[in-house]
Every structure is written in C-alpha cells, then in structure tokens.
Amino acid sequence: MKVTSYNPDSYRERVTNFYRWVLALFLLPSAICLAQPVASPNVKCVSVAANGNVTLTWVTPAGPGGFLDYKISSSLTLAGPYSVVGSVNTYSLTSFTHVGVGANTKRVYYLVQSEYNPGPVLSAPTDTFSTLFLNVTNPGTGNAQLSWNAIATPAVSTSTGWYKIYMERPIGTWSLHDSTQILSYNDNFHVCNDTLSYRIEIADNTGCSSVSNVTGKKLKDNSPPTIAAIDTLSVNGSGFATISWYQSPSPDASSVIIYRGGGPWFPVDTVPVLPALYTYTASNASTVSEQYSIAFLDSCGNTSSIVINKHQTMYLSASFDACAGTADLAWNPYINMSAPVNQYEILVSVNGGAFNLIATTKNTAYTYTGLVIGTAYCYIVRATNGTKTSSSNQICFTPNVANPPAFTYNRFATVRSNTSILITGYVDPASSVNNYRIERAVSGGVFSVLTTIPTFSVTANTITYTDKNVNTQGYSYSYKWKAIDSCSQVIMTSNLGTTILLSASVAPNLDIALSWSDYGDWPDSVDHYEIFRAVDGVWSSTPTITVGTTYTDDVSPFFSTSRGVFSYYVAAIERNGNIYAFKDSSKSNIAKVYEYPKIYVPNTFTPNEDGLNDIFIPVIGFINPREYALTIYDNTGTPVITSTDPKEGWDGKKKGHNCPEGVYMYVINCTASNGDNSQVSGTVSLIR
Numbered sequence: 001m002k003v004t005s006y007n008p009d010s011y012r013e014r015v016t017n018f019y020r021w022v023l024a025l026f027l028l029p030s031a032i033c034l035a036q037p038v039a040s041p042n043v044k045c046v047s048v049a050a051n052g053n054v055t056l057t058w059v060t061p062a063g064p065g066g067f068l069d070y071k072i073s074s075s076l077t078l079a080g081p082y083s084v085v086g087s088v089n090t091y092s093l094t095s096f097t098h099v100g101v102g103a104n105t106k107r108v109y110y111l112v113q114s115e116y117n118p119g120p121v122l123s124a125p126t127d128t129f130s131t132l133f134l135n136v137t138n139p140g141t142g143n144a145q146l147s148w149n150a151i152a153t154p155a156v157s158t159s160t161g162w163y164k165i166y167m168e169r170p171i172g173t174w175s176l177h178d179s180t181q182i183l184s185y186n187d188n189f190h191v192c193n194d195t196l197s198y199r200i201e202i203a204d205n206t207g208c209s210s211v212s213n214v215t216g217k218k219l220k221d222n223s224p225p226t227i228a229a230i231d232t233l234s235v236n237g238s239g240f241a242t243i244s245w246y247q248s249p250s251p252d253a254s255s256v257i258i259y260r261g262g263g264p265w266f267p268v269d270t271v272p273v274l275p276a277l278y279t280y281t282a283s284n285a286s287t288v289s290e291q292y293s294i295a296f297l298d299s300c301g302n303t304s305s306i307v308i309n310k311h312q313t314m315y316l317s318a319s320f321d322a323c324a325g326t327a328d329l330a331w332n333p334y335i336n337m338s339a340p341v342n343q344y345e346i347l348v349s350v351n352g353g354a355f356n357l358i359a360t361t362k363n364t365a366y367t368y369t370g371l372v373i374g375t376a377y378c379y380i381v382r383a384t385n386g387t388k389t390s391s392s393n394q395i396c397f398t399p400n401v402a403n404p405p406a407f408t409y410n411r412f413a414t415v416r417s418n419t420s421i422l423i424t425g426y427v428d429p430a431s432s433v434n435n436y437r438i439e440r441a442v443s444g445g446v447f448s449v450l451t452t453i454p455t456f457s458v459t460a461n462t463i464t465y466t467d468k469n470v471n472t473q474g475y476s477y478s479y480k481w482k483a484i485d486s487c488s489q490v491i492m493t494s495n496l497g498t499t500i501l502l503s504a505s506v507a508p509n510l511d512i513a514l515s516w517s518d519y520g521d522w523p524d525s526v527d528h529y530e531i532f533r534a535v536d537g538v539w540s541s542t543p544t545i546t547v548g549t550t551y552t553d554d555v556s557p558f559f560s561t562s563r564g565v566f567s568y569y570v571a572a573i574e575r576n577g578n579i580y581a582f583k584d585s586s587k588s589n590i591a592k593v594y595e596y597p598k599i600y601v602p603n604t605f606t607p608n609e610d611g612l613n614d615i616f617i618p619v620i621g622f623i624n625p626r627e628y629a630l631t632i633y634d635n636t637g638t639p640v641i642t643s644t645d646p647k648e649g650w651d652g653k654k655k656g657h658n659c660p661e662g663v664y665m666y667v668i669n670c671t672a673s674n675g676d677n678s679q680v681s682g683t684v685s686l687i688r
Contacts (some may be wrong), residue, residue: 025455036065038116040123041652045208046151046156052104055097056129057208058112064091066117066448072096072126073111073393078128082111104213107133107149127152132212134200142221142252144187148200151210158205168197168216188251192221192300221300225250229338230294233311235393239286241313248296255297262291265306270297285596286393289315289332299528311337314392316381320399323487325371334383334390341383349378373489405431405492408483412496414586421467421499424582425481433491437482443475472589474499476517496521500588502570510556512593516549519572519586527575534567555595564595564622564673594674595622601666604685607652616684617649618668627671632664640664652686662688
C-alpha cells in the first residue's frame, strides 16, 4: 500500500478493518465467541541510544487474557512496509530494545501489538510511534537551527509536553541548555568554527523519557554584530580623547574597533567591549578637534559597519586682552549626543584651585571678564543635555606682559635738603615696561602718584628722581616704584623707601637730645646709624655710631668756644647681604639746635692786687662774641667802663685810678646764636 500522506486516524482505521477481515475469514463463529482479546501496549517513550539502538517503553494492557507475546515491527517510512524486529514473551515486561537499527542517523517508525489466542490473533496497535530524530542546520548567521519530530501524533496523552534541549560543550560535558513546547529551536551559539552537539528529551508522566539521536555541526558565524551608538566623547585632563559607547545588542560582540579621522577613517586600536570606555593616549585633542567613530567585532572575527553618527571632540581656544582684562573663549559645537546638547557650561580654575562653574550659554563662545595680571587661569567647557556631559580640552594661561621685568627695586630714598629728596631705583631695562610710576605717602599716609618716568630715562639699570616738593624738617616720606605696561597696568611694585625724620632739642645739663624715625625698607634692614654733628657750621668728619633711634649729645666741651649753634643729621647704613649686591645709605634731614647764652656773673670782687679775685669778669658761653658789650655804672649812673671783648673784665679802676669801694651796677648786652638779643644786669660789690 502506497501512502502519500500520513493521517494517523485513517491509518488506524485501515489496520483495524484488516484484522477484522482476518478474524472473519479464519475463525469460526463459535471460536470467536470463546476468544479473550488482549489490547496492544500503550507506548509512552521511544529513546535512541548513542550507538543507535532504540528502546521502546510502554504500559501493559489491561488483563493478560490469551496473551502470547508483544510483536514489535519497524519501518523506515511511515507507510511501511513494517517488519517484525522482535517480540517480548513476558506480559509484565514494559520495554524492548531494538539493537543495530542505527537510529542515530535516521528516523525509525514502530508498531507495537499484542498477540493472543485463540488464533493466534494480533491486536490493533494503539498508534504508530517513531524515534525522535533531531536535525541541526547552520545558516552561517550565528544560529544553530534545531528541528525534530514528535514520537506520535497526536502527542502521547501522558507526556509532560516540554522538550528539553541538551548541549555538549565542552566535549564530554552535557548540560541542559533550554526547553520548549514546540518542535524547533533557534540557538544563538556565538561560537566560531566550533562543533556543538545536541539531543532532545521529553519526559512522560509514567516515569520514562524519549531521547533523540545525538547530532552536531561544525558551526560558523558569518554575520556581523549589530552596531551600537557612541555615548560621549570627551577630552581628559591630560589632553587625550576619551570615548564611551553603548552595548551592542549582539551578545557575541566582543571587541570595539576605535576609528579616528572622518575622511577617511583609520583604526587606532581594538579594545574589549567592556568597560565601554577607552582613552587614546596618542590623541592630539588638546590642540585640535578630533573625530572618532567605532565598529563592533564579534568573537568570530565579523566586523560591523562603522557607526555613522561620528562624534567630535570640543576644542577650546582662548585669547586674552590684558588691557581689557578679558579672555575670549571659543569652541566647536558638540554633535550627535543621544539627546541634543541644550547648553554649554564654562568652568574655571584660579591659581590651581578646583574648577567651578561660572556661566552657562547656548552659544559656542564666551567672554570672561575680570582677569588679574599674574593670576593663573584654566578653563574647561562641558556640553550637556541635562543627563550626559562631554568635556573639552583644558586650556590654561597667565595673563601677563610679553616680557615682564625681572626686578623693580627701590635702592634708597635720601634727604638732600629741606625741600628735596633723592629717590634711586634699580630696574630691568630689557623688559616690556612702558614707564615707571613713583608713588609717595607722607608720614605713613595714603600713597598718591607723584610722577611718571619713561623707560628711556633708565641708565645702566638705574633710574633717579628728585622730589622737590617736600618739607623734610616736618615729615617723613615713603616712596615706591611701579612698573607700568602698555595697558597702564601695574606689573611689578618695588619695596618702600622711607626717609628718616630727625628731631633735636635742648636738654638739661648742656645736653642735646636726638631722636629719629627708622629707615625703611631694605631687604635685610639697617645695620646701624651714623650721627654727624656741626658746631657753629663746622661739620665733624668722624661720626658717632649707634644702633638705636635716639641719642643724647653732651655739648659742654663747646661752652666757651661755641656760639651755641649745633646741627645734626643721621645716616642709615644698609646691612650686608643685599640680593642685588648693594650697600646703600640714606641721610636724614638736618636738625639745628640753638643753645641760649649761658652767663654767670660774680657779685663781689677785691681788686687789691693780691692775685685773688682782682678782676670782675662774667663767665659767658654760647654767644656771638661780635655782638657783646659789658658796661659798669657807679652809684650816680655814670659809666665807669665799657668793654666789647668777652674775655676782658673790670679791674676796679676808672681811667687808671682806683674806684672807691661800693656797689656798682653792670649791664651785659649780647646776641644769642639764633639772633635773639639778650641783656643781663645786676650789681657787684667792690671791696678793697
């Protein structure tokens, strides 16, 4: 009988009718009435061993009746013919193994029937069963396509309904891979040129399992992985491009190829797909904007196309206007962020401090104001869409003149006269200084601009100025030099030079008290002070040395020889060790002291020529001898003598004749050293 299509119900009907016809032909009606039919076993599982043997497992039919044996027939096709391949003579046995059938390479069909007496008679099979035959194909797309058949149609009523897929990997190790309720399975195996073996099992609630043949293929994956987008592209603190990406949907995507360029692209590195972050250390992103893209590489060496949404680093540039105190920042826009950029954040670091956000903008340019000459600034721009950010390169600069001076030093300020002070500076003529500004403060007050001196006035690194609008007798003056650039910005300020203010006053016991302000400010301070003195306008060549700022001068040695005019100045002497190898000095103002005349007059003398107290002469000091007069009057008011020589006294005579004893009046007229007129009068007793 030729079967062109298989319908289990029609097949069972034909087999049943066939056996009915046999029984009707060969058995007598009386024999039929005496027979005890035995139903065919209910097959539950068909299991293929690794060697191709097949074991059928069934449930015994109800009641042995006239049981003779179980007949097992097989065919390589559903329509037959079927040949008996074995029998089981024991009613209670529930399995049969078909040896040598080779079911590991082909599908085998089976009928299981009960044979019983009288007759003997074969019962109709419950169904046609077949081995589970597994077929594996590989279309080269990274998938193993598995398909198999059910052991019976319709399915065995006690089957669990779940096909378990077992895979051998590595060789000798089987593990449950997956399960399904249909007759096919698509396995994304993600291996390259590797042989994978599979088998299918389905359990029955009676306790047995149907097992398929074991089959495998040398599987190939010729399909490229699916591309994924770049996440962000930034520039790190070292100026290198850092790229991150999303994960490819392809599980076998194992590597990422990093491309730089844009036209054409060229690969710079291949890195693992995780941690999805890469820094290109040969990047020039600190000096130019760079374009990057990626492609994915799977474990089989298949490469995806290059991601078309290239990303480009933001290159930040800056220029500053020292005169305006501004920095103009500019950068290229960031493109292809997953959600569009909605603003740019400007961050600045001052003198190496932390970066702080100072502004946001939707533009690609920003002007930063308030630059301070000599302050270090670093800038970064961040593109953001509110969730993600991408940073530009970091750009740093210190706004300054092109060639700042190496030094601007105030050597000294020294008093030249009551109305003039000389200031001397040591400056760097090779710098880009436009001019030097001198500022002055009076007696510790507020500094104000005194004058501006152009750089062409510098001679051999030295620049001088004489301040002629001063009162050195009443005030101390402080000076500093400021180097000014072409923007009228101060780029360097010198140390101070503060003059010495000296004061002198008459003290008791023929002393003169001196005090002065300290000189400021040499780098290593003052070593000592030298005090110079003039008596009646004649200066001594040898100074008195002291380290303090006060001194008391004893002028008694000059009582009889001086008119009482004493002048002083103090010179500060710089300590050794000046960084520019100078050892300078600074003079104070001249302080003048006028001692008033000191006149001591005796009240009695005895001109008896005994050599004792014979002459009446006043003891006089600190007067102008050219403006001196001594007049003696008798008791009538008549002048006795008049003398203009301070060294000349009265011998008690008038025109060579002795004057009588008595009381005489004297009048002394003189001029003090400061020009004041003085007159001293009194009486003296003449005793012989």
